[in-house]
Amino acid sequence: MTKNAPVTIKDIAQALNISASTVSRALRGMPEIHPETRQAVLQLAQQLDYQPNQLAKSLVKSRTKTIGVILPTLSYYFFSSVLNSIEEAAMQAGYSVVVCQTNESYLREVAQIQNLLNSQVEGFIISLARDTQHFDHINRLLRKQIPVVIFDRYDESLETSKVIVDNKLAAFKATEHLIENGCQRLGCLAGxxxxxxxxxxxxGFREALQKYNLPYTDRYIFHSDFTPENTIMQALNMMSLPQPPDGILTMSDRIAFSTMYAFKQKGIKIPEDVAVVSFNNEPTCIYLSPSLTSVNQPIQEMGAQVVRLLLRQLESEHNTPETITLSTQLMIRESSMLSSKKFA
Amino acid sequence: MTKNAPVTIKDIAQALNISASTVSRALRGMPEIHPETRQAVLQLAQQLDYQPNQLAKSLVKSRTKTIGVILPTLSYYFFSSVLNSIEEAAMQAGYSVVVCQTNESYLREVAQIQNLLNSQVEGFIISLARDTQHFDHINRLLRKQIPVVIFDRYDESLETSKVIVDNKLAAFKATEHLIENGCQRLGCLAGxxxxxxxxxxxxGFREALQKYNLPYTDRYIFHSDFTPENTIMQALNMMSLPQPPDGILTMSDRIAFSTMYAFKQKGIKIPEDVAVVSFNNEPTCIYLSPSLTSVNQPIQEMGAQVVRLLLRQLESEHNTPETITLSTQLMIRESSMLSSKKFA
DNA sequence: TAAAAAACCGCAAACGTTTGCGGTTACGTT
DNA sequence: AACGTAACCGCAAACGTTTGCGGTTTTTTA
Incomplete structure (x- = not known):
């Protein structure tokens, strides 16, 4: 019956002996066409299962109503979760989103941005890849006057709108919490x-040490590249220091998970031997034993604010960049409660 | 300097006093144009930061080289992870993918498919939403001769290519494992x-009980809707049976996580009081205490096979649907080792 | 009853590409 | 000197829409 080629507006027009413009107007319910012919058009369209071609539509209107989202990965709860709230907010505003993962690679980041650019997305929401060190690809977007909002993983040199948290303060408070709970020798498992x-x-970590007159030395700072293998290595290196720390601040839950796993293998007890606090507050935190103390970032609001800022730029021309700083919250759990009984 | 409107092929043509077709050919490095003029075009294009309009290109070629992926959610490690391998394989074949989440909702599923259809994706990769009960929206794609491959969450009535696992067998073996480890009263926390x-x-669960002559009754079957709240309720309901089970098969790690959390709160010991085995083998499984025994599905290969099947349909017309069944593997850990000492 | 307004619809251009076909040049070959 | 043949490039149509403008026909108004 139906041939392979999809049915177009012209097909309908031809079958009904009317012009394509009339069909177009009828389908969109414009007032200037007769109810009878509109009815006929609608019916035939339905019968033929007509699908409007979004490409053609976007081409003539020079609008795609699409925003591009560039994320390091979707396998992290944090990112896939703020993506959800981004999609929600975007949909509400009549925009659709298309997501790309960089897998933490700089090259992929520029490639993905290039792709989305060619696909005529109207704006970008970006969280930078781990390996991204220079920002020509982002600045190019700005030169083209394309709205960009960056969240979480940002850089200070970028003159875009951002929504972030006060990382320094959050880390300060997390470290303070460790100190108040009796930790004396603090280590940091950074990114x-x-x-x-x-x-x-x-x-922020360092500042807390200073405030409480604790010695600070780089030898208690280790850097993880986020992979489990590397993280485990760094964590064990730290614990084999002549005087291992009795409290550790880690930069993300993923780092903390691997760390706790390694410690469990080695018989290092948390929090008795060493307390741990972390960042991101993934749901998994509460499933662990001990449950993991972690800094919560307001995911829902982060997504909402990100698209709010982007929409502002999209709807009104030439907006000056704005930075929104959201507040964090330390979720205190077993992994940092030195005084608490385990499995209470 | 540069005006707001993006630079097009015509702009370049005009500036160089040549025709648009020449510019087009030059940009694509076609042989029939003079090296000198090509050079000029390339240079000006670079200088003006020309971006080819993918919409226009796709429109004339009637090809988007894009495949649509419909997933229940990206917050599950399983889905975001197979998405990764799908993207990898698709990219290798010169296709790009656009992802949509249904959030387990049937309505969203049909809406998302509709959107992607309008966006002229050339094929679909789908894993069904929890709430999807009828399949007109899928069959419509088939009638339109649009290639569709379904994985993991499928339905038997659908005459598409699929890549799945032998769920019955996997569950049978998982249950058998529980029985062999001494469980006598088995419960199932299903989806x-x-x-x-x-x-x-x-x-598969039931079959294992039969084989080992264990009594089967519906009273030991509970259904979760995947939300933590509901799961916890179902799990606790099961354990407050007059004769609570000493072994539980859960249908997914997410269900197992919530269950283990609830049991920990209630002081129910795993595996001493009740052993647990699960499905999906998320990385979190090894982080838990006790670590969680879980059925592994070959994520990498699943993604690879899915796009392989789709590409076959895309490149060669009219292919008969094919079903690929991948093999699973039970990853045995502490949660099911009744004889093992905890924290060994 | 004539003029004005309303209702309805078609023409053609436009969006930014690609591509088949044809048309100039310029060169090398007899 | 004439001709075949590369080499290089432009015209115009096409992809599937939307939209300003103009043109009929019908209805309303005075």
Whole structure:
């Protein structure tokens, strides 16, 4: 019956002996066409299972109503979760989103942005890849006046709108919590030295040590590249220091998970031997034994604010960049409660 | 300098006093144009930061080289992970993918498919939503001769290519493992009754009981809708049976995580009081205490096979549907080792 | 009853590409 | 000197829509 080629507006027009423009208007319910012919068009369209070609539509209107989202990975709960809230907010505003993963690779990041650019997305939401060190690809977007909002993994040199958290303060408070719970020798399992937010957290860590007059030395700072293997190695290296720490701040739950796993293997007890606090507050935190103390970031609101900022730029021309700083919350659990009985 | 409107092929043509077709050919490195003019075109294109409009290109070629992927959610490690391998394989074949989440909702599933259809994706990779009960939206794709491959969450009535695992067998072996480890009263924490694969696993569970002459009764079957709250309720209901089970098969790690959490709260010991085995083998399994015995599905290969089947349909017309069944592997860990000492 | 307004519809251009076909040049070959 | 043949490039149509403008026909108004 139906041939292989999809049915177009012209097909309908021809079958009904009317013009394509009339069909177009009828399908969109414009007022200037007769109810009878509209009815006929609608019916035939339905019968032929007509699908409007989004490409053609976007081409003539020069609008895709699409925003591109660039994320390091979707396998992290944090990112897939804020993606959810981004999609929700975007949909509400009549935009659809297309997602790309960089897998933490700089090359992939520029390639993906290039792709989305060619696909005529109207704006970008980006969280930088681990390996991204220079930002020409982002600045190119800005030069083209394409709206960009960056969240979480950002860089200070970028003059875009951002929604972030006060990483330094959050780390300070997390470290303070460790100290208040009796930790004396603190170590830090940081992310790659290239990551700004990791360094900010490191700064907060250091500041807490200073405030409480604890000695600070680089020998208690280890950098993980986020892979389990590397993380485990770094964690065990730290614990084989002549004077191993009795409290550790890790930069993400993923790092903490691997660390706790390694410690379990080696018989190192948490929190008795060493307390642990972390970042991101993934749901898995509460499933672990001991449950993991972690800094919560307001995922829902982060997504909402990100698209709010982007929409502002999309709807009104030439907006000056704005930075929104959301507040964090330390979720205190067993892994940092030195005074608590385990499995209470 | 540069105006707001993006630079097109015509702009370049005009600036160089040549025709648009020449520019087009030059940009694509076709042989019939003079090296000098090609050079000029390339240079100007670079200088103006020309971006080819993918929409226009796709429109004239009637090809988007894009495949649509419909997933229940990206927050499950299983799905986001096979998405990764799908993207990898698709990219290798020169296709790009666009992902949509259904959030387990039937309505969203049909809406998302509709969207992708309008966006002219050339084929679909689908894993069904929890709430999907009828399949007109899928069959419509088939009628349109649009290639579709379904994986994991499928339905038997669908005459598409599929890549799946032998859920019944996997569940049988998992249950057998529980029995061989000394469990006498077995319970099953299944997924929604609407999910075929959950029912298949249930069948495998039942078959194992029969083989070992253990009593089977529906009172030991509970259905979770995958949410933590509901799962916890179902799990606790099961354990407050007059004769609670000493071994439980759960249909997914997510269900198992919530279950283990609930048991920990209630002081129910795993595996001493009740052993647990599960499905999906998420990385979190090894982080838990006790670590979680779980059925592994070959994620990498699943993604690879899925796009292989889809590509076959895309490149050669009219292919008969094919079903690929991959093999699973039970990863035995502490949660099911009744004889093992905890924290060995 | 004539003019004005309303209702309905078609023409053609446009969006940014690709591509078949034809048309100039310029060169090498007899 | 004439001709065949490369080499190089432009015209115009096409992809499937939308939309400004203009044209009929019908209805309303005075």
């Amino acid at each position: 790659p030295p290239s990551l700004l937010i990791s360094n900010q957290r490191l700064a | 929604p009754p609407s999910l075929l694969i959950s029912n298949q696993r249930l069948a």
